[in-house]
Amino acid sequence: MRLPDMPLHDPFIVADEKTRAYHLYTSNDPSVSGVDGTGTMVYRSHNLRDWMRPVVVFLTAEQTGIWATDGGWAPEVHEWGGQYYLFTTLHNQDRPLAVPPPDRWGTPFQIPNYMRGTITAVSDSLLGPFTALDPSRPAPPENLMTLDGTLYVDPSGQPWMVYAHEWLQTIDGTMEAIRLAPDLSRTIGDPVFLFKASDAFWVGEQIPGGVPHQIPPYITDGPQLYRTPDGSLLMLWSTYEKNVAGQDGTIGGGYVQTHAISKSGNITGPWQQHRPLVRDDSGHGMLFHTFDGRLMMVLHRPFDNARGKLYEMQLVGHELRVLDRRADLDGGG
Template identity: 70%
Template sequence: MSAAAALGPSVAHAAELPEPTLRLPEMPLHDPFIVADRSTRTYFLYTSNVRSMTGVPGVGTMVYRSRNLRDWVAPSVVFTLPEGEIWARQGGWAPEVHRWRDRWHLFVTLHNSSRPLPVPPPNQYGIPAQLPNYMRGTIVASSSSLLGPFVPLDPSRPTPPESFMTLDGTLHVDRSGQPWMVYAHEWLQKIDGTIEAIRLSPDLTSTEGDPVHLFKGSDASWIGEEVPAPSTHQLLPYVTDGPQLYRAPGGALLMLWSTWAKNALNSDGTVGGDYVQTYAVSRSGRLTGPWSQGRPLVREGSGHGMLFRSFSGELMLVLHRPFENARGKLYEVAFKHDGGLRILRQRTDLDGGG
């Protein structure tokens, strides 16, 4: 079961909703994550803090709220980086909020560009000895309320191993009740980026055991159809980001994740091309797989999505598009018989189209 689906009660003040003044085309957001809180019949959409929207400077997390997925309340800040009390200085990426043991937990990716990590050697195509590696990873912060404030459980380090350059950690609770953090191991460090998992302690404050490899970016065989041949262009490294897990009705485990297709590695070391929303399925229902790769669900600069149930019962996908100056897009989706996912329609009545 997805931790986001295991919704518990929230505090009373979460039910108090100011007048909605925004719709999705007017709402800057990247890496959206929605909690559908049934106790207050309110959707909470979390994203990185945008100062022009909140008036609050610095790294943090903000939340928009809505009763109907169309009309949204101006955002409020639920987490800010505690100055001088935490290892990180930048980031605030990919915030997610999950219910665990009667509290809400924020998973958010931070980094510190002044704390370098060893640079990997170039591979056979010359990628990418000059690219920077520095401390990056997801932390966990806790609150009694969906509106925060969220306080880091361990401000001294990210949750995954400190020597790994990682991002986009998410919570998954397996069938035995064991909590895991599933995260992306950066292509900047791996060249062929991976999705990995590590067991969490029952209070989410520490990890247990070694990371477990789930799959690598190049396992999506369709990517090879779209990458320029190395004889004509420097080969693209394989990007993995945005994992989110959801249990299919038949017991299969589905993982949304995002990558780049039809790409090239730009001269400045950035990745160019088409950001896409894709997925993988563990038909065994186990986090450890084996994982089989589906084909992209949405293209055209779309990705870092997550699944949730609307209050009227539809299975919904929210993602951002385009990659730069992103806005939220909503789709109704359905599971296929094999545990895979298909798009039914874009909800242009909610997200304004585009």
């Protein structure tokens, strides 16, 4: 299989030195994996061009007492303490939250909230099966509607989960972080606010004068943390760029891959927003190194019926740049 033929959303690649294979994790798609159910599947390749048919590594139906059965979004796999940990977002529309949306932007923005958040699961193998550490609840506080949790380990060795707090609950989506227990099974303390989506100064630049910029929603999506050569902390994240669409004045905008920098090197920031790296309805990217040392970014495009796209990247200090769109690997488009 090749990337143009592979349905996938929110791609995450682990370059495994032991097998010299790239493992690309995404939500289970029964039409490709042949296995029904909400969960995670993984494609494998030795060259980023030719991929094996996916193997299912996690299913909610196999987790005793799991709090949710829908979702399976944004799977990531991280090695930690000699084992492999899956982070993936689940939700349950039958478990409403009691936290009402705020009355902001001059009008009540009433959207039903329900349990959504990232769970952690563990396995001895990159190919699973993964078992949920706490099937009774998501890792972030369960009164918050969150998604896309990722692992960050600070210089002291303390693990954190960084996640997006949904615009569905906050209107102006935020990025937040919370400490994890050493075995990643539970969170410790309260969430720490990092930044909000509207902090990206360029989000509403295309909205003409006279049209309010404070138009919901402002979306945070797909965080991934990366330490830069100068010691800064880089966060890839995605959002929607706002512009005016149509003569009726309705606001529209495209999904974009952007990034922010904490020059202090601390997860708490302050975070400086940078302009998007890739537009064209692209996003939820992550950085990884090839076996020959090249820095690469994988993301999905378009948002609907998504496929994986690959870019060769360069870091100069904390400045992240796109060097080359690898259409030779991802088939163009």
